Amino acid sequence: MQDIVTDSLRDLAQQLDAFARERDWQTFHSPKNLASALIVEAGELLEPFQWLTEKQSRELSPERRDAVASEIADVLLYLIQLSSALGVDPVAAAQAKLRLNAERYPVDKARGNARKHDEL
Amino acid sequence: MQDIVTDSLRDLAQQLDAFARERDWQTFHSPKNLASALIVEAGELLEPFQWLTEKQSRELSPERRDAVASEIADVLLYLIQLSSALGVDPVAAAQAKLRLNAERYPVDKARGNARKHDEL
Amino acid sequence: MQDIVTDSLRDLAQQLDAFARERDWQTFHSPKNLASALIVEAGELLEPFQWLTEKQSRELSPERRDAVASEIADVLLYLIQLSSALGVDPVAAAQAKLRLNAERYPVDKARGNARKHDEL
Amino acid sequence: MQDIVTDSLRDLAQQLDAFARERDWQTFHSPKNLASALIVEAGELLEPFQWLTEKQSRELSPERRDAVASEIADVLLYLIQLSSALGVDPVAAAQAKLRLNAERYPVDKARGNARKHDEL
Numbered sequence: 001m002q003d004i005v006t007d008s009l010r011d012l013a014q015q016l017d018a019f020a021r022e023r024d025w026q027t028f029h030s031p032k033n034l035a036s037a038l039i040v041e042a043g044e045l046l047e048p049f050q051w052l053t054e055k056q057s058r059e060l061s062p063e064r065r066d067a068v069a070s071e072i073a074d075v076l077l078y079l080i081q082l083s084s085a086l087g088v089d090p091v092a093a094a095q096a097k098l099r100l101n102a103e104r105y106p107v108d109k110a111r112g113n114a115r116k117h118d119e120l
Numbered sequence: 121m122q123d124i125v126t127d128s129l130r131d132l133a134q135q136l137d138a139f140a141r142e143r144d145w146q147t148f149h150s151p152k153n154l155a156s157a158l159i160v161e162a163g164e165l166l167e168p169f170q171w172l173t174e175k176q177s178r179e180l181s182p183e184r185r186d187a188v189a190s191e192i193a194d195v196l197l198y199l200i201q202l203s204s205a206l207g208v209d210p211v212a213a214a215q216a217k218l219r220l221n222a223e224r225y226p227v228d229k230a231r232g233n234a235r236k237h238d239e240l
Numbered sequence: 241m242q243d244i245v246t247d248s249l250r251d252l253a254q255q256l257d258a259f260a261r262e263r264d265w266q267t268f269h270s271p272k273n274l275a276s277a278l279i280v281e282a283g284e285l286l287e288p289f290q291w292l293t294e295k296q297s298r299e300l301s302p303e304r305r306d307a308v309a310s311e312i313a314d315v316l317l318y319l320i321q322l323s324s325a326l327g328v329d330p331v332a333a334a335q336a337k338l339r340l341n342a343e344r345y346p347v348d349k350a351r352g353n354a355r356k357h358d359e360l
Numbered sequence: 361m362q363d364i365v366t367d368s369l370r371d372l373a374q375q376l377d378a379f380a381r382e383r384d385w386q387t388f389h390s391p392k393n394l395a396s397a398l399i400v401e402a403g404e405l406l407e408p409f410q411w412l413t414e415k416q417s418r419e420l421s422p423e424r425r426d427a428v429a430s431e432i433a434d435v436l437l438y439l440i441q442l443s444s445a446l447g448v449d450p451v452a453a454a455q456a457k458l459r460l461n462a463e464r465y466p467v468d469k470a471r472g473n474a475r476k477h478d479e480l
Contacts, residue, residue, distance in 0.1 A: 009129065012214055019218070023225060024232035028291045031188075032169040032177035036290040038195070039166050039399055042159040043283020045202075049152040050276040051268045054413070057152035060206065068151075069208040072199060073217035075158070076210050079195055082165075086180065088189040090196050094132055097193035098139070105143060112144035148411045156410040159279055163403020170396040171388045174293070249369065252454055259458070263465060264472035271428075272409040272417035278435070279406050282399040285442075289392040297392035300446065308391075309448040313457035315398070315439055316450050319432060322405075326420065328429040330436050334372055337433035338379070345383060352384035 009091060013084050016077060031085050038078040045071035129211060133200050140201070151205050158198040165191035249331060253320050260321070271325050278318040285311035369451060373440050380441070391445050398438040405431035 020026050048068055049057050060068065083090040140146050168188055169177050180188065203210040260266050288308055289297050300308065323330040380386050408428055409417050420428065443450040 008211065012211065012218070015218055019221070022227045023230040025230075027232075030174035030177050031180070032172055032174050033290055035162075035166045035169050035177075036286055036396060039159065039162040039403075040283045040287045040290055042155075042162040042195075043280045043399075046155045046159050046276055047280045049155050050273055050280055052152055054150035054152050057150050057155075058205070060151070065206055065208065068206060069210075069213040070217060072203055072206075072208055072210050073213035075162075075195070075199055076214045077217060079192060079199070080214075083192055085178070086185055086188060086192075088185065088192055090189075090192050091128065091132065093189040093193035094196045094200075097190060097197060098132070098135055101139070107142045110143040110145075112147075153410055156276060156406055159283075160403045160407045160410055163279075163400045166396055167400045170393055170400055248451070252451065252458070255458055259461070262467045263470040265470075267472075270414035270417050271420070272412055272414050275402075275406045275409050275417075279399065279402040282395075282402040282435075286395045286399050289395050292392055294390035294392050297390050297395075298445070300391070305446055305448065308446060309450075309453040310457060312439060312443055312446075312448055312450050313453035315402075315435070316454045317457060319435055319439070320454075323432055325418070326425055326428060326432075328425065328432055330429075330432050331368065331372065333429040333433035334436045334440075337430060337437060338372070338375055341379070347382045350383040350385075352387075 009080055012077070013080050016081050017084060020081070029081060029085060031082055034078055034082040034085060038075060038082060041071060041074040041078060045075055129200055132197070133204050136197060136201050137204060149201060149205060151202055154198055154202040154205060158195060158202060161191060161194040161198060165195055249320055252317070253324050256317060256321050257324060269321060269325060271322055274318055274322040274325060278315060278322060281311060281314040281318060285315055369440055372437070373444050376437060376441050377444060389441060389445060391442055394438055394442040394445060398435060398442060401431060401434040401438060405435055 020029055045068065048064060048071075079090060082088075083093075140149055165188065168184060168191075199210060202208075203213075260269055285308065288304060288311075319330060322328075323333075380389055405428065408424060408431075439450060442448075443453075
């Protein structure tokens with residue numbers, strides 16, 4: 001039961017909708033603006049990694065990791081709001097994309113190939 | 121029961137982990153690289169909106185909406201992988217952020233205020 | 241004469257190179273890292289516009305405009321550094337792209353067409 | 361003399377202005393939209409680097425380098441258009457920022473310090 005609650009994007013979507021409605025923010029929350037806000041947060045999420053080596057990025061201090069978690073939260077919150085505004089189920093879309101990727105990148109061809117995304 | 125499955129980020133995280141392991145892609149999936157891949161996808165998500173008016177962005181055609189859903193999926197998939205790589209629960213982080221925002225933007229002060237994010 | 245100095249990207253490139261060398265920062269300035277730093281700054285440049293209407297974005301206060309100018313500077317400085325690191329002349333590349341765009345978007349077909357970039 | 365022409369952002373700004381006017385595109389080119397278009401291009405610029413190691417990013421093939429140059433061009437063209445729309449001189453802004461950075465990061469304190477940008 002705890003799992004269901006923790007894992008719920010739907011619950012977050014409802015909270016976010018109430019949050020925006022109570023503050024009359026829906027007028028600002030056009031899909032165009034939400035997509036902008038999302039990438040601004042994605043920039044804040046990338047920022048702590050920009051001068052780190054890949055290895056260092058795998059070994060964040062707890063403080064740094066908490067700061068990154070807060071930026072992950074911001075991206076997720078805007079992704080949920082954008083999905084709601086467009087009537088898209090993000091998890092269903094992600095599952096459809098995963099199935100597509102499984103066809104695009106068969107295991108025997110894709111193994112260890114760094115250039116994986118170049119063929120897209 | 122259907123709800124739990126559809127709504128499960130944990131399920132997606134497990135599938136993504138298996139997907140990367142089968143292809144030996146973990147070596148590419150440092151947090152630094154995943155944060156880069158995420159913002160690249162966030163750019164592809166913003167792209168269809170860049171010349172639209174806000175009004176037009178609220179009235180996407182079904183074809184355009186499906187294309188946007190596919191980009192939402194890409195952002196979500198990298199967000200899940202980045203969270204897994206860092207040991208972060210994105211939904212718990214989002215809930216914590218929502219509680220923080222409720223304190224930061226009390227309803228009576230924030231109503232209809234476009235400048236809401238400037239004080240951040 | 242004043243014009244030449246003000247307009248000089250080459251001059252900026254030389255100053256940036258000296259700046260990084262004096263601080264032993266070249267090791268951080270891989271093209272990968274510079275491209276990351278550039279998009280992080282592009283996010284900071286977009287941030288003040290994210291909740292504005294298009295009309296409001298055309299009517300910034302002088303204070304807001306100065307803040308935006310400072311973000312424009314950051315993007316330009318990383319663009320110059322990335323160009324230098326790759327041996328690319330950004331102005332020559334921009335002129336080549338302009339010629340290409342003139343072929344891609346002939347005046348009679350492109351007039352007032354909001355969908356201009358979709359065909360790319 | 362050749363130098364002056366090659367190095368001229370002003371010349372590019374004038375060409376871009378004529379290009380947009382001939383196509384009636386000024387209506388789309390609000391600062392808000394141009395800042396969005398810029399970050400979309402910054403994402404396309406980051407994309408070829410996302411799975412590369414830093415070392416690989418320093419050793420691009422000529423073909424890959426040309427493709428990156430084309431994305432650098434796109435970012436520069438939108439940066440110029442955004443600057444024009446706001447009445448900002450990007451080179452003057454960059455020089456002011458460089459002077460500020462020289463104060464912020466004195467050579468003796470900043471030498472080889474990867475964390476340089478964290479204090480910003």
